[in-house]
Amino acid sequence: MDKIVSLCARRGFIFQSSDIYGGINGFWDYGPLGVELKNNLKALWWQRMVRERDDVVGIDSSIICHPRTWEASGHTQNFSDPMVDCRACKKRFRADQLDDAGKCDARQGSSEHDLTEPRNFNLMLQTQIGASEDASQVAHLRPETCQSIFTDFKRVREVARQKVPFGIAQIGKAFRNEITPRNFTFRSREFEQAEMEFFVHPSEREKWFSYWRDERRKFHLELGFSPDAIRMRAHESDELAHYANAAEDVEFLFPFDWQEIEGVHDRGDWDLSRHTEFSGKDLGYTDPESKESYTPMVIETSMGVDRTCLAILVNAYEEEALEGGDVRTVMHFAPSVAPIKAAVLPLSKKLGEPARELERALRRRFATSYDETGNIGRRYRRQDEVGTPFCVTYDFESEDDGCVTVRERDSMEQQRVPMADVESHLRARLES
Ligand code: GAP
Numbered sequence: 001m002d003k004i005v006s007l008c009a010r011r012g013f014i015f016q017s018s019d020i021y022g023g024i025n026g027f028w029d030y031g032p033l034g035v036e037l038k039n040n041l042k043a044l045w046w047q048r049m050v051r052e053r054d055d056v057v058g059i060d061s062s063i064i065c066h067p068r069t070w071e072a073s074g075h076t077q078n079f080s081d082p083m084v085d086c087r088a089c090k091k092r093f094r095a096d097q098l099d100d101a102g103k104c105d106a107r108q109g110s111s112e113h114d115l116t117e118p119r120n121f122n123l124m125l126q127t128q129i130g131a132s133e134d135a136s137q138v139a140h141l142r143p144e145t146c147q148s149i150f151t152d153f154k155r156v157r158e159v160a161r162q163k164v165p166f167g168i169a170q171i172g173k174a175f176r177n178e179i180t181p182r183n184f185t186f187r188s189r190e191f192e193q194a195e196m197e198f199f200v201h202p203s204e205r206e207k208w209f210s211y212w213r214d215e216r217r218k219f220h221l222e223l224g225f226s227p228d229a230i231r232m233r234a235h236e237s238d239e240l241a242h243y244a245n246a247a248e249d250v251e252f253l254f255p256f257d258w259q260e261i262e263g264v265h266d267r268g269d270w271d272l273s274r275h276t277e278f279s280g281k282d283l284g285y286t287d288p289e290s291k292e293s294y295t296p297m298v299i300e301t302s303m304g305v306d307r308t309c310l311a312i313l314v315n316a317y318e319e320e321a322l323e324g325g326d327v328r329t330v331m332h333f334a335p336s337v338a339p340i341k342a343a344v345l346p347l348s349k350k351l352g353e354p355a356r357e358l359e360r361a362l363r364r365r366f367a368t369s370y371d372e373t374g375n376i377g378r379r380y381r382r383q384d385e386v387g388t389p390f391c392v393t394y395d396f397e398s399e400d401d402g403c404v405t406v407r408e409r410d411s412m413e414q415q416r417v418p419m420a421d422v423e424s425h426l427r428a429r430l431e432s
Contacts, residue, residue: 065151092179402420
């Protein structure tokens with residue numbers, strides 16, 4: 001992990017938020033390469049989950065919802081972790097993660113913390129709406145993106161002219177006041193989720209749960225994870241969230257253990273029933289053909305965007321031993337998520353003008369970069385380290401034969417390609 005964290009900071013993928021002030025625990029900034037990686041992941045998710053389907057539509061809802069939303073969803077009452085404080089060093093820990101508490105700095109003679117009894121700590125981050133300090137203006141930053149999907153269910157179904165079964169998807173920020181943020185971005189206080197709620201007839205919930213579990217597994221394999229680094233794990237009954245009837249996690253083998261990057265949940269009719277009860281608005285459904293009225297059951301797929309980005313970074317990282325004892329650091333990103341698809345490198349600065357022209361033409365189609373500093377070997381290494389699948393080198397022969405050299409990142413194989421064909425050549429290889 002240390003190597004990944006260091007590479008991420010050094011090459012501008014992800015680094016501490018507010019770094020110049022010493023950082024702020026649980027908050028992270030994505031730099032120029034990180035934002036491309038994250039946007040590519042979100043775009044691929046949106047493509048597969050919304051654009052390629054007739055039965056899923058998207059929304060983008062506000063982060064702050066009516067306070068009653070969280071009473072109805074159960075978060076006000078149930079969304080808490082047991083917390084203990086050390087009276088000596090004043091640090092706070094999750095009562096169920098005391099193995100990680102370490103030694104108490106304030107009790108020299110003893111390594112033991114002086115812990116309080118566990119208390120429940122609500123994980124929702126609070127804020128104030130408007131100028132008044134009145135308690136009625138207290139609101140919360142959403143701890144999950146899906147609740148607006150439930151409160152918008154009726155309107156979205158009607159405007160999109162959808163019939164059950166169908167789904168609503170959204171990508172957005174979520175906030176949790178985690179007691180112990182840790183493992184880089186893995187457990188943050190601000191993060192993004194890509195969630196889809198699929199509304200089904202009660203008789204079809206098992207069928208759709210299996211369907212979405214398999215679909216989501218396929219998606220993660222498409223991201224380039226090796227099958228032995230991904231597994232599905234069903235929740236035991238005592239692990240289930242307050243709303244879930246069944247749940248299966250997509251887990252990735254991080255350097256610190258197998259951990260969840262996505263959850264597939266059977267939420268039953270919990271959310272629609274509760275919002276019906278708390279709002280007084282009927283969120284039931286009447287089948288237009290059979291005229292049967294019922295509250296749909298919900299199958300949810302909830303991917304953590306930041307956790308999946310972290311898994312992609314971990315999965316891609318390799319220190320490859322080369323002949324002659326040299327080592328190159330290479331990120332084996334799948335082309336679909338690679339931040340830069342192709343880098344254009346003039347062999348000499350003297351060739352800068354035509355090489356720049358080529359890069360300007362390619363950038364209309366792909367995320368590209370241009371680099372003319374340092375020897376060509378060093379420039380290849382720089383691109384390997386950020387996972388650029390192809391380097392296109394413009395050399396002195398290019399002037400005469402109209403060709404450039406295309407070098408592939410993983411095999412390092414080089415191929416001479418006519419300049420006029422470079423775009424289609426790259427597109428075919430990036431999509432294969
Ligand atoms: N709507 C259901 C829901 O929110 P969850 O299992 O609590 O379910 C879904 O969260 C996903 O969100 C997780 O699989 C994880 O990837 C991501 N996630 C949850 N808490 C997180 C945190 N503190 N930091 C980063 N990602 C988090």
